[in-house]
Amino acid sequence: NAGVTQTPKFRVLKTGQSMTLLCAQDMNHEYMYWYRQDPGMGLRLIHYSVGEGTTAKGEVPDGYNVSRLKKQNFLLGLESAAPSQTSVYFCASSQQGGTGGLNEQFFGPGTRLTVL
Amino acid sequence: AQSVAQPEDQVNVAEGNPLTVKCTYSVSGNPYLFWYVQYPNRGLQFLLKYITGDNLVKGSYGFEAEFNKSQTSFHLKKPSALVSDSALYFCAVRAVNSGYSTLTFGKGTMLLVSP
Numbered sequence: 001n002a003g004v005t006q007t008p009k010f011r012v013l014k015t016g017q018s019m020t021l022l023c024a025q026d027m028n029h030e031y032m033y034w035y036r037q038d039p040g041m042g043l044r045l046i047h048y049s050v051g052e053g054t055t056a057k058g059e060v061p062d063g064y065n066v067s068r069l070k071k072q073n074f075l076l077g078l079e080s081a082a083p084s085q086t087s088v089y090f091c092a093s094s095q096q097g098g099t100g101g102l103n104e105q106f107f108g109p110g111t112r113l114t115v116l
Numbered sequence: 117a118q119s120v121a122q123p124e125d126q127v128n129v130a131e132g133n134p135l136t137v138k139c140t141y142s143v144s145g146n147p148y149l150f151w152y153v154q155y156p157n158r159g160l161q162f163l164l165k166y167i168t169g170d171n172l173v174k175g176s177y178g179f180e181a182e183f184n185k186s187q188t189s190f191h192l193k194k195p196s197a198l199v200s201d202s203a204l205y206f207c208a209v210r211a212v213n214s215g216y217s218t219l220t221f222g223k224g225t226m227l228l229v230s231p
Contacts, residue, residue, distance in 0.1 A: 004159070031216075033218070035221075040125075040223055041223060042206060042221040042222055042223040042224050043160070043206065043221040044221075045218055045219070045220075048213075048216075048218060050216050056213065056214055056216070058213070058218065059220075090159055090160070092159075092160075102148060102210050102217035102218075102219070104150070104162040104165065105160075105162065105219065106162075107159030107160040107161070108159050109157075109158060109159050110157075110158075110159055
């Protein structure tokens with residue numbers, strides 16, 4: 001199993017450009033998440049999904065959109081990139097349920113995005 | 117709102133010595149607590165979790181964590197550090213959003229183990 005994969009690994013954008021980050025998981029997990037990691041800020045949840053066709057906002061959703069058309073894929077879109085969106089983006093997935101409704105999350109390797 | 121604090125940006129320890137990485141939490145209700153590790157240029161990996169039961173939780177790679185309700189702490193420990201333990205460590209707590217559980221992460225603590 002590949003686990004959680006992310007495409008691309010690196011990307012440089014100019015302000016105002018758009019792009020889509022792709023996350024794929026082969027573990028048949030119901031839940032998927034997008035985080036951004038910034039120095040000194042830890043990981044912050046952008047959006048998440050609790051099943052195919054569902055999405056929900058996390059802590060820092062502004063400027064991002066997501067879609068979960070297939071269970072195994074979770075897409076993160078930036079419609080008009082800004083320098084403040086320069087970050088490392090991580091996707092994660094987890095099984096549904098668990099004690100307290102939360103199982104361990106499995107993370108992808110990350111996408112390093114620079115917006116000039 | 118749920119939150120975790122990691123008071124140390126960096127912890128330095130010599131190989132073979134015991135290590136502690138600190139975490140305190142603030143929650144309403146029962147705390148569900150996690151530790152993750154991030155090696156350079158990699159995604160996070162799950163180490164261990166506390167849901168209920170014994171206050172000492174054992175996890176991967178010889179790590180353990182001690183839950184202390186009165187001090188609202190969940191410190192990560194290892195009896196004998198290895199150079200290969202050098203990494204970024206994150207404490208996390210369950211948060212509830214729109215009826216679903218998610219994780220709120222601390223800012224991370226860099227652990228450096230010297231030979």
